[in-house]
Amino acid sequence: MDRTEELGLIKEIIGLAEQKSAYLDDTIAHSPISRYSSAERFERERATIFRRKPIVAAHSSELEGARAFLARDVMGLPVLLVRDDDGEVSAFLNVCRHRGAKLERESSGCKRVFTCPYHGWSWTNKGELRAVPQEAQGFPDLPRAERGLRRLPVAEAHGFIWVVANPDDGSSLDIDAWLGEIASDMDWLDLANHKIAVEETVEIAANWKVLVEGGIEAYHFRVAHAATIAPHFPDNLSTYRMFGPHMRSILPRSSMMELDEKPETEWEIRQDANVLYTLMPTTQMLVQQDHIVWINSEPLSEGRTALRLATLVPNDSPDTPEMQKHWQKNHQITHVTLMEDFVLGEEIQAGFASRGNPSHLFGRFEGALNRFNLVVEEMLTG
Numbered sequence: 408m409d410r411t412e413e414l415g416l417i418k419e420i421i422g423l424a425e426q427k428s429a430y431l432d433d434t435i436a437h438s439p440i441s442r443y444s445s446a447e448r449f450e451r452e453r454a455t456i457f458r459r460k461p462i463v464a465a466h467s468s469e470l471e472g473a474r475a476f477l478a479r480d481v482m483g484l485p486v487l488l489v490r491d492d493d494g495e496v497s498a499f500l501n502v503c504r505h506r507g508a509k510l511e512r513e514s515s516g517c518k519r520v521f522t523c524p525y526h527g528w529s530w531t532n533k534g535e536l537r538a539v540p541q542e543a544q545g546f547p548d549l550p551r552a553e554r555g556l557r558r559l560p561v562a563e564a565h566g567f568i569w570v571v572a573n574p575d576d577g578s579s580l581d582i583d584a585w586l587g588e589i590a591s592d593m594d595w596l597d598l599a600n601h602k603i604a605v606e607e608t609v610e611i612a613a614n615w616k617v618l619v620e621g622g623i624e625a626y627h628f629r630v631a632h633a634a635t636i637a638p639h640f641p642d643n644l645s646t647y648r649m650f651g652p653h654m655r656s657i658l659p660r661s662s663m664m665e666l667d668e669k670p671e672t673e674w675e676i677r678q679d680a681n682v683l684y685t686l687m688p689t690t691q692m693l694v695q696q697d698h699i700v701w702i703n704s705e706p707l708s709e710g711r712t713a714l715r716l717a718t719l720v721p722n723d724s725p726d727t728p729e730m731q732k733h734w735q736k737n738h739q740i741t742h743v744t745l746m747e748d749f750v751l752g753e754e755i756q757a758g759f760a761s762r763g764n765p766s767h768l769f770g771r772f773e774g775a776l777n778r779f780n781l782v783v784e785e786m787l788t789g
């Protein structure tokens with residue numbers, strides 16, 4: 408984000424506060440509950456979105472140095488991410504090409520050759536079949552070139568490793584084209600020069616979209632977060648802007664309303680607002696004053712979602728026990744606040760079974776939720 412845009416966003420919020428108005432869409436909208444509760448619908452989302460669109464699979468710092476590897480599930484597929492001796496990243500299915508055993512059992516480490524724990528076939532970190540025990544006798548004329556590891560489209564950009572969780576997709580991945588104009592905000596965040604200070608994974612009994620919806624409006628702060636963050640935020644004040652399928656939300660703190668006492672040259676949006684990026688389909692970044700909370704979700708079914716919450720901090724922040732304590736404390740505050748949202752999400756999901764509510768209503772100041780759902784609908788219909 409450039410300076411003109413940063414000041415424009417702050418002035419927009421101050422203007423709304425002066426008019427005592429929320430940021431309003433033209434109309435209210437309806438969202439049918441089948442979007443969140445149907446197994447058939449979830450399978451369509453998996454096929455047309457989760458297995459087709461670029462997914463953030465890891466932060467670059469997790470795959471640091473030549474021969475580093477990570478084995479993790481990405482959109483339900485076992486994936487092996489490797490960095491070769493030239494620093495290039497590849498993504499493979501973590502599935503043996505002999506009889507399908509899980510090739511790498513460790514979740515991370517450093518290796519150049521991957522050997523299957525079943526019969527000992529091995530592959531290089533470029534995915535080439537290297538050795539087959541008793542090959543001459545058991546597998547005469549084995550077409551070795553056809554037995555390389557199955558490759559997934561992969562790219563390293565903006566501090567993340569992105570994959571398309573689909574071994575049949577032979578295309579190359581252009582992340583800047585996917586991000587469009589929001590790429591300049593990613594540059595502004597300088598994510599490549601960050602490291603993970605604290606992380607955790609939680610599993611929540613709610614649809615992934617219910618959980619996204621829980622974060623992109625400020626209408627609920629006063630009530631749902633009364634005991635935590637509400638006192639630091641003005642009531643029901645936030646803005647959003649779409650960048651293609653992606654969204655940037657500005658959630659101002661009350662301190663933003665006092666900025667007129669300071670010269671404009673000292674205004675910094677990160678000091679007086681949370682900036683929330685919703686990168687389709689499953690990554691959110693909550694940008695706070697001195698750190699970024701990276702939320703990566705892995706939709707498991709129509710009613711279950713695993714979320715990885717990681718506090719990303721600048722590489723040059725000191726590795727001292729005091730700083731670690733500071734990051735832990737901040738992570739804990741975010742955890743408690745997000746759990747308030749997630750518990751509500753679980754209760755909403757449980758309520759779908761009642762069929763009492765055929766659709767949800769989005770008020771004019773909840774327009775971001777409607778826009779997010781329209782993006783999903785558009786992706787579903789291609």
Ligand code: FES
Nearest residue numbers: 503505506523526
């Ligand atoms: S299944 Fe992997 S070597 Fe046999």
Ligand SMILES: [Fe+2]
Nearest residue numbers: 621622632748
């Ligand atoms: Fe919330």
